[in-house]
Amino acid sequence: MAEGDADRSGPLLEVKGISKLFGGVHAVEDVSLSLARGEVLALAGDNGAGKSTLIKMISGVHRPDGGEIRYRGEPVDFPNPQAARDRGIETIYQDLALADNLDVGANVFLGRELMCRRFGFLPVIDRKRMREEAGRSLAELDITLHRLDLPVRQLSGGQRQAIAIGRAVHWQARVLIMDEPTAALGVPEQRKVMALIRNLRGSGAGVIFISHNLGDIFEISDRIVVLRRGLKAGERRTAETTPDEVVRLMVGG
Amino acid sequence: MTALTLEPGRLRWLGWAAALRAWLFLGFLALFFEAWARIAYGTSFFGNGFNLQSIAVFAVAPLLLALGQTFVIISGGIDLSVGFTMGLAAVIVAHIANIAGDAFGPVTGFVLAVLITLPASAVPGLINGWLVARLGIPPFIGTLGMYGVARGAAYLVAGGTSVPVSNPLLAGLGSGSLLGVPLVVLVAIVVVIAMHYLLSQTRFGQYTYAIGGNREASQRAGIRVGRMTLMLYVLSALSAGVGGILYTARFTAGAAQAGEPLLLDSIAAVVIGGASLFGGSGTIIGTVIGALIIAVIQYGLVFVDVEPFWQFIAVGVVIIISVIVDQSQKRLGSWVVRHG
Numbered sequence: 193m194a195e196g197d198a199d200r201s202g203p204l205l206e207v208k209g210i211s212k213l214f215g216g217v218h219a220v221e222d223v224s225l226s227l228a229r230g231e232v233l234a235l236a237g238d239n240g241a242g243k244s245t246l247i248k249m250i251s252g253v254h255r256p257d258g259g260e261i262r263y264r265g266e267p268v269d270f271p272n273p274q275a276a277r278d279r280g281i282e283t284i285y286q287d288l289a290l291a292d293n294l295d296v297g298a299n300v301f302l303g304r305e306l307m308c309r310r311f312g313f314l315p316v317i318d319r320k321r322m323r324e325e326a327g328r329s330l331a332e333l334d335i336t337l338h339r340l341d342l343p344v345r346q347l348s349g350g351q352r353q354a355i356a357i358g359r360a361v362h363w364q365a366r367v368l369i370m371d372e373p374t375a376a377l378g379v380p381e382q383r384k385v386m387a388l389i390r391n392l393r394g395s396g397a398g399v400i401f402i403s404h405n406l407g408d409i410f411e412i413s414d415r416i417v418v419l420r421r422g423l424k425a426g427e428r429r430t431a432e433t434t435p436d437e438v439v440r441l442m443v444g445g
Numbered sequence: 446m447t448a449l450t451l452e453p454g455r456l457r458w459l460g461w462a463a464a465l466r467a468w469l470f471l472g473f474l475a476l477f478f479e480a481w482a483r484i485a486y487g488t489s490f491f492g493n494g495f496n497l498q499s500i501a502v503f504a505v506a507p508l509l510l511a512l513g514q515t516f517v518i519i520s521g522g523i524d525l526s527v528g529f530t531m532g533l534a535a536v537i538v539a540h541i542a543n544i545a546g547d548a549f550g551p552v553t554g555f556v557l558a559v560l561i562t563l564p565a566s567a568v569p570g571l572i573n574g575w576l577v578a579r580l581g582i583p584p585f586i587g588t589l590g591m592y593g594v595a596r597g598a599a600y601l602v603a604g605g606t607s608v609p610v611s612n613p614l615l616a617g618l619g620s621g622s623l624l625g626v627p628l629v630v631l632v633a634i635v636v637v638i639a640m641h642y643l644l645s646q647t648r649f650g651q652y653t654y655a656i657g658g659n660r661e662a663s664q665r666a667g668i669r670v671g672r673m674t675l676m677l678y679v680l681s682a683l684s685a686g687v688g689g690i691l692y693t694a695r696f697t698a699g700a701a702q703a704g705e706p707l708l709l710d711s712i713a714a715v716v717i718g719g720a721s722l723f724g725g726s727g728t729i730i731g732t733v734i735g736a737l738i739i740a741v742i743q744y745g746l747v748f749v750d751v752e753p754f755w756q757f758i759a760v761g762v763v764i765i766i767s768v769i770v771d772q773s774q775k776r777l778g779s780w781v782v783r784h785g
Contacts, residue, residue: 259552274667289665293725295649302655303666304646316646 196350202265204229204398205250205281205367210259212245219245221422222259227367227398232389234413234430235402238442241419243402244278247369250400252276271309282365284373291354292345292347296337297322299344300329300359329362330355350381354388366390371402386412406435418442451469456691466770467734474738476744490748494707498627501696504740505633506531508689508733510704510711510719513684515732516677517643518715521657521724522577524678525571527685527711529595531704534566534689536603539699542612553708555614563686566608570682574675588678599701607700609646610693619694620711629691641729657724706757710739713764721771738763 203226209289210221220242227233235243248254250261251271261268263279270276273283277358290299298305301322308318323340330337335354337347344352353373360368373389374382389412392399403409409416418425418441477489482490490496510527517524538558546554569591576587611615621628644650652673655663664670675785685704692701720727742763743756 207644212617273665277665289662291662292656293654293658298651298655300653302663303668305651307648310646316645317651420698440751 193423202226203262204231204264206262207246207250208260210246210249210256210261212242212249212254213257214245216379218422220419221424223419223424224259225417225427227400229366229396229398230378231412232393232399232401232414234409234416235400235405235419236409236416236438236442237419237425240421241442242422244371244421245281246419247400248372250276251281251369265377277365280364280366281369282360282363282367283369283371284353284356284360285371289345289359290352291406293298293343295319295323295343296330296340296347296355297324297326298425300326300354300362304363308339326344326358326362328359332393333358333388335388348381349377350384353377353385355390357388361392361397365397367398367400369400372404373401374403374405374408382408406438409438410435421445457491457630462652463539466767467731467738469719471721471738473743474745478741478748481745481749483773484635485749490745494625495778496564496744496748498625498630499522499632500737500744501741502627502737503744505595505629505695506692506704507707507710507739507765508633509636509691509716509738510685510707511732511736512636512729513681514711514728515640515715515720516644516650516653516731517584517681517716518712518720518722519657519724519727520653520674520677521660522642522674522677523588523712523722524570524584524681525588525708526573526595527681527707528704528708529592529626529691529701530569530682531689531707532701533569533595533599534562535703536599536608536689536701537565537612537697538562538615538690539701540602542610542615545613551612551614554612558612559690560616562690563683566689566725567679567682567752570679572674578671583608596701603699603701607698608693610697610699611646615694616697617694617777618735619691619697621632629695632687632691636684637729639732640684644729649676650700650714653727657726709757709760709764710736713760713767716764716771717767719771721775722768 205227207223209220209224209226210220223246225233228324235246237243243252250272252275255269255271257356268279270279295300297319300360303362306322306325308316308321312317317392322339327337329339331377333354335358338350344355347355357368360410370389374385377385386408388402401413413430415427415429416438417427418435418438420442425444428437478490482488490545493583514524514527541561542554542558545557548554551559573591576582577584580596593704618628623631644653652663652668655666655668656670656673660670689703692703714735715727715732716722718727718731718733720731739760742759746756746759747753
């Protein structure tokens, strides 16, 4: 583990009164939210409501023009996405995550390959151990792959998504941000990814999840934050609200 | 918790097919020339030690260009400048072996020549890498420019003519053999083993594949893609530099045009060996088979007494067919993924 959890009781991530201006227009204005360990937070809102801008500030793509982000009890200011990733805030992108021509183990360990010595002196990449450890990590999320030595090109979109998420968890990601994770998938694959997000709760990571699909939102989220025209229109516990109410918050009125 | 069971892929055979294709082709050519030799001349083509040795020596120069090219192509690039980088190295090694040999004796002259030629041949690679990695120039254009620059530089260094070698050690490297295996072939085998290790067993090789597979994902995984790209073009140039040294040793003269016809051969060897021109796949073993295929075609055509110009046509046709086969395999693959 990269660093000790000094403040285990407080929220994992806290966003306080955050704003972002693009050319004098508020894309996000004075939005606050918090995310607890093991919680799935859904961000809902119409196109242009500011969902993507908000998560891009959290993941270090944009720097906020106002407000504060606190991560594990400390204020943070990420100059770039790498800095956010290094601290454990990982965004899962569908197409950008994996090298299609490498196997599952190589993808999970990409950039951090395990080495061993052959003949006692020659350093070589330890593919067997990378596959085994990748398999164990995925198994903890209840993902079973029959073969770990195939290029991930040969896996389906949902399987690749699962590997990208598994990799993030393997490398101690605490906050996983997913922008429309099921958008490009067929229905059976969507079910699998939803099940995987549910399983993530057990790993202690917090999930921020953007979706247009109210069915998905109500199925797996614990809380829903609704944005409208850059402002926070409301926040509800999923168990205490209805799709109708969320739609009303999204469109106003 | 809900268990997610992921099915195994059904396309494993496609990966094998790319490698198998090269072996099958080599086998087919071997049978073809063997049959021709037996029918037309009543002799064996491959049962003849001289033929085997000639094919191996023939394959050395295109193979050395192809070894570095393999890395560049796997990473999704291409290096069109290798032929004249080889020519530049061929001329430089001849000059320095002569000058330093006169001044310090043949042994020191030979060692100095090799030690100076290798870094000198890395320079075109450094510039290629800088153009591609830092300035974002497409590899096809950047290395095509370097093709012209290296060509001019090689002719200038040579003074417009070929440079005869007076150093006995350099000449000995070209003509000598150990246990019946020519020294130039032994040097090539050592380079092949080193390149195979580098590509298949090290982080450098792993990142070469990763960049060719998904540049963005590689960057996000913390791989320094720009620095890797630079090193890949330097490796390609160094590989061509070794090719130039062996050329000069073999012909006891350095010539600027040493590698001129070999660019096509080197790319053909890589592609016939199963690498994709779109990056992401390829192996050193495949490239070795590819270079052998080309050497067998070229030597075989001379052996059966066909006009030598047919070699160029044959290699050109083979390179095009290889790419067509590679693309149709990919299309078949994605069709199976969608419909299978």
